[in-house]
Amino acid sequence: MKKYLALLLALCMVFALAACGESAAPAAAPAESAAPAESAAPAEEAAPAGEGNLVGVAMPTKDLQRWNQDGENMKALLEKAGYSVDLQFGANDIATQVSQIENMIANGCKVLVIASIDGDSLGTVLAQAKEAKIPVIAYDRLIMNSDAVSYYATFDNWLVGVTQGKFIEDALDLKNADGPFNIEFITGDPGDNNINFFFDGAMSILQPYLDARLRSPSLPLPTGRPTLPRPALRTS
Numbered sequence: 001m002k003k004y005l006a007l008l009l010a011l012c013m014v015f016a017l018a019a020c021g022e023s024a025a026p027a028a029a030p031a032e033s034a035a036p037a038e039s040a041a042p043a044e045e046a047a048p049a050g051e052g053n054l055v056g057v058a059m060p061t062k063d064l065q066r067w068n069q070d071g072e073n074m075k076a077l078l079e080k081a082g083y084s085v086d087l088q089f090g091a092n093d094i095a096t097q098v099s100q101i102e103n104m105i106a107n108g109c110k111v112l113v114i115a116s117i118d119g120d121s122l123g124t125v126l127a128q129a130k131e132a133k134i135p136v137i138a139y140d141r142l143i144m145n146s147d148a149v150s151y152y153a154t155f156d157n158w159l160v161g162v163t164q165g166k167f168i169e170d171a172l173d174l175k176n177a178d179g180p181f182n183i184e185f186i187t188g189d190p191g192d193n194n195i196n197f198f199f200d201g202a203m204s205i206l207q208p209y210l211d212a213r214l215r216s217p218s219l220p221l222p223t224g225r226p227t228l229p230r231p232a233l234r235t236s
Contacts, residue, residue, distance in 0.1 A: 161201020
């Protein structure tokens with residue numbers, strides 16, 4: 001089981017690093033391209049158990065190409081290594097993802113890899129996984145309020161925020177330009193714990209300019225000091 005988990009964790013880290021590479025692409029590159037609209041696949045359609053090494057992979061949606069690639073590539077590599085894979089996409093619907101995970105447990109998955117839609121909404125179903133002694137790998141998005149998570153595979157979310165902050169610093173030439181520049185902050189879905197790391201990383205670059213507004217109005221905030229959660233990033 002340890003070798004089994006080690007392989008799965010290594011694969012998750014590979015895809016997390018690949019996702020990090022995509023997020024660090026030049027600003028001119030398009031954002032995550034949208035895939036054709038998905039319809040929620042019936043949760044009952046699970047992959048066969050194969051040799052008894054069935055891995056459940058729960059992705060949040062097909063609407064973003066990133067999740068399609070991560071899910072399909074993970075499935076292909078696991079199958080190449082001799083495992084059977086039940087890959088499900090949750091259509092960005094929490095109830096659908098919960099139902100899919102319940103079926104993975106019922107169908108005998110030995111490990112669950114979950115990129116959650118809402119990190120606070122899986123406590124009950126993961127309690128079932130823990131009772132069945134099924135290890136859980138939280139992929140990219142940390143699963144909160146559950147002690148059933150065995151591993152968390154992700155990239156450096158704080159560094160992503162730093163990169164965002166540096167982009168704003170360079171794009172507005174904050175070190176040299178007089179401004180003023182108005183800025184507001186959009187932090188993203190509160191259900192995704194990554195936003196806290198993104199925000200803190202960005203603020204490690206931008207906070208000195210926000211503090212300096214008391215001395216010089218180079219970067220004023222029309223609606224006050226940024227906190228989490230908060231609307232924005234709008235500049236003018």
